[in-house]
Amino acid sequence: MSFTLTDADSLLGARGFWRETGAWVVGAAFGRDGRGCFFGLGDGTVRIADPADKGAEWRCVQAHQGACLSLAADCAAGALSGGDDGRAVLVAADGGTAELATFGAMRWVEHVAAHPAGVRALACGKTVTLFDGRGERLKALAHPSTVGGIAFDAKGKRIAASHYNGASLWFVAAKEDRPRLLEWKGSHHAITFDPAGEHVVTAMQEPSLHGWRLTDGQHMRMSGYPAKTKSLSFSARGRWLATSGAESVVLWPFFGGGPMGKEPHEIAGGDAVLCTAVACHPQQEVVAAGFADGLVLVSDIASGRVVPIAPPGHGPVSALAWNPAGSHLAFGTETGFAAVVDLSKRG
Amino acid sequence: MSDTREPVPVTVLTGYLGAGKTTLLNRILTERHGRKYAVIINEFGELGVDNDLVVNADEEVFEMNNGCVCCTVRGDLVRILGGLMKRREKFDGIIVETTGLADPAPVAQTFFVDEDVRRATRLDSIVTVVDAKHLSRRLADSPEAEEQIAFADLIVLNKMDLVTPEEADAVERRIRAINPTVEIRRATRSDVPIEAVLGREAFNLERILEREPEFLETEEHGHHDVEVVSMSFEVDRPIDQDRFNTWISGLLQLRGQDILRTKGILYFPGEERRFAFQAVHMIADGDFIPPAKPGTPRKSRIVFIGRNLNRPQLRRGFEECVSTLTTPEDRQPA
Structure with missing residues (x-):
């Protein structure tokens, strides 16, 4: 890629709006009802933009005493935020907040997840606590070591939690909680299911990925990264797994017998800058990616055609999210730049 | 990388239970130096620590999958340091307290092995608090006590009020036999100047062997093979x-x-x-x-x-x- 791009002539300049927040953007999410774009920040606030009104004031909610550590779209509307003050907080598009749970001082709520089926999960230390959509505590799931990441499957029936030496797979509605243990030596962090619920993939302390095919327990090793992968995202139809951690967007094929024995597909390489965040489009085989220099782009996976969204210069991209309709992209950076870009077709 | 921010200095505080580690920690935190520290304490901390930003660590050690059995890192530190970096403007440095039974190697190795930790922080020094009265017994019954001395850059030889000058000299000789380049500060109630503890840059290559080892060509103690x-x-x-x-x-x-x-x-x-x-x-x-x-x-x-x-x-x-x-x-x- 060799193009020079400025804010003025980028899609960000033409169709986006942004704020300098002054704090590390930890996570970004759109409300599932289409209202509100939420940014969780290192200063403990959640900033709320209105994706439909670029001129509107951004709301600022002090959700945590310390830092926000994790942010996700809540079940139906609003966002769920976990912080290093041991609290999990629900934030609505109008700025209203409600505490979902508190685990006490010196405890960190490091990972949060929610599913439209009406289930929420909070990881604090070695325990994942599940809540229903009304905020009732359902159960606590214990793990052998600190949980490195959590993910629901596409139906919200199972939750996977990564930890040392593998991951644990739980049924949300099980009467007796006994996990299926997916074992692989080492420390596992980011975790995801494919849309069909047939594979679980984790990112490891060593710069590589590990996957399990759930039907037969087949192991999948995906390696060759120069840096740790922190961001994993399956494409809408589950054909590709997009990953950060290389100087390009690395996509592993999950079809035609892959990823075993297949070379990954690489997009937008050549600039010797690490990809730091990926997010696949919710409907199309399209991936958005952010880089360590601040570059944000969107690419059609099959053709590899790249559309630049934001030029380098706003800090390493640390958060990236699509809205459910796939018409808007939000991103944030380590240095506090937060932006929303409207990518809808204009007729 | 567009990340030009200075790495945050991290001081590791080790020492056997009861040696005076928490006393030293509280002295560092309460003294008026105008700097703010984030403190990572172990789950079996002896006493309360009075500070705005205290994090509880569970000392989870794991092996790296690089074919090297001694290459262990502290997974909890990787996580906690990563979390703290999200609000790095809130403090000037980080202090990590370990349990008395901790081997300092995984802590030190975390700073060399993990790319994110390396990018955002630097290991300033390993400070070991030692009970002058009971050190020889500790050395006899626990390999961790030897390791804590071996890895130290500064040893606070504490509880000087409980030993005679001859006993103190003997303990120092014992320490030097294990670690000839370590600086030893004698103390009572961990009363060492804060500037002697923080900002040492002990792992800066330019300061390696700045303190000349004493070339003690004495007979090795050699009582048993496991001795450091x-x-x-x-x-x-x-x-x-x-x-x-x-x-x-x-x-x-x-x-x-x-x-x-x-x-x-x-x-x-x-x-x-x-x-x-x-x-x-x-x-x-x-x-x-x-x-x-x-x-x-x-x-x-x-x-x-x-x-x-x-x-x-x-x-x-x-x-x-x-x-x-x-x-x-x-x-x-x-």
């Missing part, structure tokens, strides 16, 4: 870089589990700059540092701290690294 000892070697003639690399990487690969710490300053033929080298078990780090003050003898030195060290073998190995090339400036004045 140190061995220092020195040569007058310049070292061949390739030979040294081959030797040291092979040695650490083979014996890295027993060799806890290695530090060296080397002179190569015709090279004015010095080469500084350090390793924690098998994990090595080295680079050129500026030349020594004019008139300093060009002597290459290496110090090993570890168990089951074979002195003749190490000496031979180091001496065989001597270069067969010499240039006029490498010749020592007669």
Whole structure:
């Protein structure tokens, strides 16, 4: 890629709006009802933009005493935020907040997840606590070591939690909680299911990925990264797994017998800058990616055609999210730049 | 990388239960120095710690999948330091307290192995608080006590009010036999100046072997094989870089589990700059540092701290690294 791009002539300049927040953007999410774009920040606030009104004031909610550590779209509307003050907080598009749970001082709520089926999960230390959509505590799931990441499957029936030496797979509605243990030596962090619920993939302390095919327990090793992968995202139809951690967007094929024995597909390489965040489009085989220099782009996976969204210069991209309709992209950076870009077709 | 922010200094505080670690920690935190610290304490902390930003760590150690059994890191530290970096403007430094039973190696190795930790922080020093009265008993019954001394850059020899000057000297000798380059500060109720504890830059290559090891050619204690000892070697003639690399990487690969710490300053033929080298078990780090003050003898030195060290073998190995090339400036004045 060799193009020079400025804010003025980028899609960000033409169709986006942004704020300098002054704090590390930890996570970004759109409300599932289409209202509100939420940014969780290192200063403990959640900033709320209105994706439909670029001129509107951004709301600022002090959700945590310390830092926000994790942010996700809540079940139906609003966002769920976990912080290093041991609290999990629900934030609505109008700025209203409600505490979902508190685990006490010196405890960190490091990972949060929610599913439209009406289930929420909070990881604090070695325990994942599940809540229903009304905020009732359902159960606590214990793990052998600190949980490195959590993910629901596409139906919200199972939750996977990564930890040392593998991951644990739980049924949300099980009467007796006994996990299926997916074992692989080492420390596992980011975790995801494919849309069909047939594979679980984790990112490891060593710069590589590990996957399990759930039907037969087949192991999948995906390696060759120069840096740790922190961001994993399956494409809408589950054909590709997009990953950060290389100087390009690395996509592993999950079809035609892959990823075993297949070379990954690489997009937008050549600039010797690490990809730091990926997010696949919710409907199309399209991936958005952010880089360590601040570059944000969107690419059609099959053709590899790249559309630049934001030029380098706003800090390493640390958060990236699509809205459910796939018409808007939000991103944030380590240095506090937060932006929303409207990518809808204009007729 | 567009990340130009200064790495945050991290001080590791070790020492046996009851040695006075928490007293020192609270002194650091309450003294008026105008700096703010994030404190990571272990889950079995002795006393309350009075600070705005305290995080509880569970000391989860795991092995890296790189074929090296001694390459262990503290997973909880990787996580906690990563979390703290999201609000790094809130503090000037980080202090990590370990349990009395902790081996400091995984803590130190975390700072060399994990890329994110390396990018955002730097290990400033390992400070070990030692109970002057009970050290010999601790050394006899726990390998961790030896390791905490072996890895230390500063030892706070605490509870001086409970020992005689002769006893104190004996304890110091015992410490020096394990770690000849460590600085020892005598204290009562951990009353050492804060500036002696923080901002030491002990893992900065430019400061490696700044404190000359005492070349104690005494008989090794050798009571039992597991005892930690140190061995220092020195040569007058310049070292061949390739030979040294081959030797040291092979040695650490083979014996890295027993060799806890290695530090060296080397002179190569015709090279004015010095080469500084350090390793924690098998994990090595080295680079050129500026030349020594004019008139300093060009002597290459290496110090090993570890168990089951074979002195003749190490000496031979180091001496065989001597270069067969010499240039006029490498010749020592007669």
